[in-house]
Amino acid sequence: MAELTAKQRMEIPRNEMPAQDAKVRAGNYLEVALGYSEETARAEAERCLQCKKPKCVEGCPVGVRIPQFIKALREGDMAQAVAEMKIKNNLPAICGRVCPQENQCEGQCIVGKKGQPVAVGRLERFVGDYELQHRTCPLTKAAPTGKKVAVVGTGPAGLTCAVDIAREGHKVTMFESLHTPGGVLVYGIPEFRLPKGVVFGEIDYATQCLGIDIRTDYVIGRTLTLKDILEEYDAVFLGTGAGLPMFMRIPGINLNGVMSANEFLTRVNLMKGYMFPEYDTPVKIGKKVAVIGAGNVAMDSARCAYRLQAMQAKEGEKHEVHIVYRRSMEEVPARGEEVHHAEEEGVIFDLLTNPVEVIDDGKGNVKAMRCIRMELGEPDASGRRRPVEIKGSEFDMEVDTVIVALGTSPNPLVFVDADGLERTKHGTTVANLETGRTTKPKVWAGGDIVTGAATVISAMGAGKRAAADMHAFLSGNGTW
Numbered sequence: 001m002a003e004l005t006a007k008q009r010m011e012i013p014r015n016e017m018p019a020q021d022a023k024v025r026a027g028n029y030l031e032v033a034l035g036y037s038e039e040t041a042r043a044e045a046e047r048c049l050q051c052k053k054p055k056c057v058e059g060c061p062v063g064v065r066i067p068q069f070i071k072a073l074r075e076g077d078m079a080q081a082v083a084e085m086k087i088k089n090n091l092p093a094i095c096g097r098v099c100p101q102e103n104q105c106e107g108q109c110i111v112g113k114k115g116q117p118v119a120v121g122r123l124e125r126f127v128g129d130y131e132l133q134h135r136t137c138p139l140t141k142a143a144p145t146g147k148k149v150a151v152v153g154t155g156p157a158g159l160t161c162a163v164d165i166a167r168e169g170h171k172v173t174m175f176e177s178l179h180t181p182g183g184v185l186v187y188g189i190p191e192f193r194l195p196k197g198v199v200f201g202e203i204d205y206a207t208q209c210l211g212i213d214i215r216t217d218y219v220i221g222r223t224l225t226l227k228d229i230l231e232e233y234d235a236v237f238l239g240t241g242a243g244l245p246m247f248m249r250i251p252g253i254n255l256n257g258v259m260s261a262n263e264f265l266t267r268v269n270l271m272k273g274y275m276f277p278e279y280d281t282p283v284k285i286g287k288k289v290a291v292i293g294a295g296n297v298a299m300d301s302a303r304c305a306y307r308l309q310a311m312q313a314k315e316g317e318k319h320e321v322h323i324v325y326r327r328s329m330e331e332v333p334a335r336g337e338e339v340h341h342a343e344e345e346g347v348i349f350d351l352l353t354n355p356v357e358v359i360d361d362g363k364g365n366v367k368a369m370r371c372i373r374m375e376l377g378e379p380d381a382s383g384r385r386r387p388v389e390i391k392g393s394e395f396d397m398e399v400d401t402v403i404v405a406l407g408t409s410p411n412p413l414v415f416v417d418a419d420g421l422e423r424t425k426h427g428t429t430v431a432n433l434e435t436g437r438t439t440k441p442k443v444w445a446g447g448d449i450v451t452g453a454a455t456v457i458s459a460m461g462a463g464k465r466a467a468a469d470m471h472a473f474l475s476g477n478g479t480w
Contacts (some may be wrong), residue, residue: 008050009371011295014116015044022344027310029274032341033097041126049112056120059108061461064088066120067129077346079136081127086137089124090163090206091156093132095232096125098189100335119421132201139209142169147474149151150175150233152220152414155183156448156456158201158239160463161470165237166210168471173216173233177240179272184241185456189263190300192307192373196269221413226421226443235470237427239463241410242448248292252358253312253404254311257286261293261301263407268304274311285309286400287319290369292355293405294325297336297453301403302347317355321347322397326354326374326387336416350411352376353388356394358402368396410449427451436466441480444470 006068018026018034025032025406029152036044036411046069056066065084072080085092099122101107109117131137142257147170151162154176164171180186185199206212208429235261245260247253264283267273285308309319323342325332328351343349351360352374361367373393376385409427420440422430429445436444446462448454473480 005044009047009049010111010114012043012047013041013197014047015189015401017119017122018343019153022346026306026345029194029307032192033130036122037128038126040404041123042074044119044123046112047109047111047350048074052437055108055110056105056118059104059106061104061378061455062088064105064124064133064465070118070120070123071126077460078124078127078130081157082131082137082435085124085127086131088464089460090160091128091202092124093128094156094185094194094202095197095457095460096121096128097194099124104457120221129150129198131223132198135205139167139206140164140168141244144171145445145474146172147171147234148234149470149474150229150240152229152236153177153183153239153241153447153449154181154203155185155213155239155241155447155459157241157459157463158183158237158450159206160460160465161167161237161239161444161446161467162212163206164464164467165470166206166212168242169468170471170474172210173213173215175220175224175229176214176216177219177337178270179216181214181216184240184243185268188297188300190325192303193300219413221416221418222413225417226414226440227260227419229416230442233441235444237436237461237463237466237470237476238414238438238443238445238449239413239447240414240449241287241459242410242428243406244409244411244427246407246409247404248355248406250355250368252346252360255358255360255366256364256402257400259404261291261297262408263274264403265297265304268308274308276305283308285312286366287313287317288399289319289321289322289401289403290350290355290397290399291321291403291405292324294323294327294332294334294405295405295407296334296338298323298325298405299334299347301405303338303345305343305403306345306347306402310376318439321398322348322350324353324355324369324371326352328352328376329386331376331384350397352387354389355402359396360438364403366400368398369402370394408448409455410452412447428450433462434465435469436462436470437480 041218069084271281274280355372374387419467442467447459
């Protein structure tokens with residue numbers, strides 16, 4: 001078969017991802033996006049131009065060899081596709097599901113300049129799922145070095161750092177505050193977006209191949225301090241993320257029925273609250289829920305709440321979930337795909353609306369939320385138009401549950417007994433973004449604990465860079 005020209009490749013339409021019907025999936029926690037078949041994946045791979053200077057790679061925080069893995073995929077060499085992928089990305093089945101590719105690799109795709117970009121994320125997921133099933137690219141490690149490394153946090157930054165540093169022959173121990181490893185991948189991202197089996201499959205494989213020891217129920221700053229760890233280990237990586245929720249300072253924010261998105265998602269996702277009574281962790285959800293915020297966490301919260309309502313509702317009983325956001329749809333920070341799915345499933349968007357008070361029912365419970373209408377003024381420091389209140393536009397929204405999804409900051413516990421470890425006024429750790437080195441000798445950090453809440457792939461990139469610098473230091477090729 002003759003090789004296609006660039007023009008012919010540009011004319012191939014993008015292959016859509018099959019998904020559960022919106023009305024069906026709104027009542028279950030099964031994965032929404034169903035994945036490409038091999039035939040569809042290879043058809044989509046045909047759209048890649050194999051650019052000599054691939055902009056898509058520049059857009060990837062870990063520099064995945066995108067043209068190379070796509071070329072192997074379309075030629076049917078899956079083992080090579082996996083090998084090319086895993087040079088830079090330890091967790092492709094995860095990244096292919098949750099990365100904001102539209103703003104990263106796909107956002108830079110040349111094909112996307114005149115049409116729709118190559119579906120890099122969907123191809124990444126296909127390759128990652130193939131590796132999960134077939135394990136064609138086994139993890140290997142170098143001879144033992146005698147050095148011991150502690151990794152605090154088992155989320156994407158910690159996992160990436162642990163795998164990379166363990167492959168160099170260093171003995172790695174990971175510390176996790178919760179009872180299950182995975183960090184935000186298991187407590188923050190819903191099952192219908194990222195099945196826990198995918199996450200646990202990657203973690204189990206890494207620990208088996210590389211001998212990584214994971215110790216759960218360790219709260220660093222309480223169970224052990226950083227000082228304690230440094231007495232036993234030659235180097236430490238902090239990848240504890242940003243799990244401390246932020247709340248609005250408005251009357252009624254402490255009422256029963258108000259919760260942080262972190263608490264809500266942890267109870268639903270990690271503790272399987274949606275499977276009550278099989279799992280004895282029930283989550284009480286009202287018939288009218290308001291989620292404050294419009295980021296990815298807000299979308300996850302709204303979609304989880306809607307599903308819980310559907311599963312708990314009696315026949316014919318109505319229920320509502322509202323996204324309450326003070327800007328317009330153009331400024332919504334969540335991924336377009338997640339917003340689209342939320343709308344399809346029935347989530348209501350109350351835009352240009354800002355809460356000013358949560359109203360008590362007289363018994364300490366949420367009865368309603370007083371809001372004010374907004375309009376957009378001049379751009380603020382972020383470049384987005386600043387929301388301005390419209391005087392006299394207050395109204396009461398009848399709700400019985402409020403979920404606050406307005407961002408997070410790092411938990412300060414890790415700084416207990418950690419003299420010399422500096423942090424910013426925002427609570428994040430001061431660290432070199434290229435190496436991960438903090439202000440405390442032999443301590444590296446990366447991911448949300450340094451940057452504040454960001455993406456899975458950016459956290460992985462930080463873990464990878466820190467592991468490289470840590471290995472150089474432990475090998476005697478650098479001083480602090």
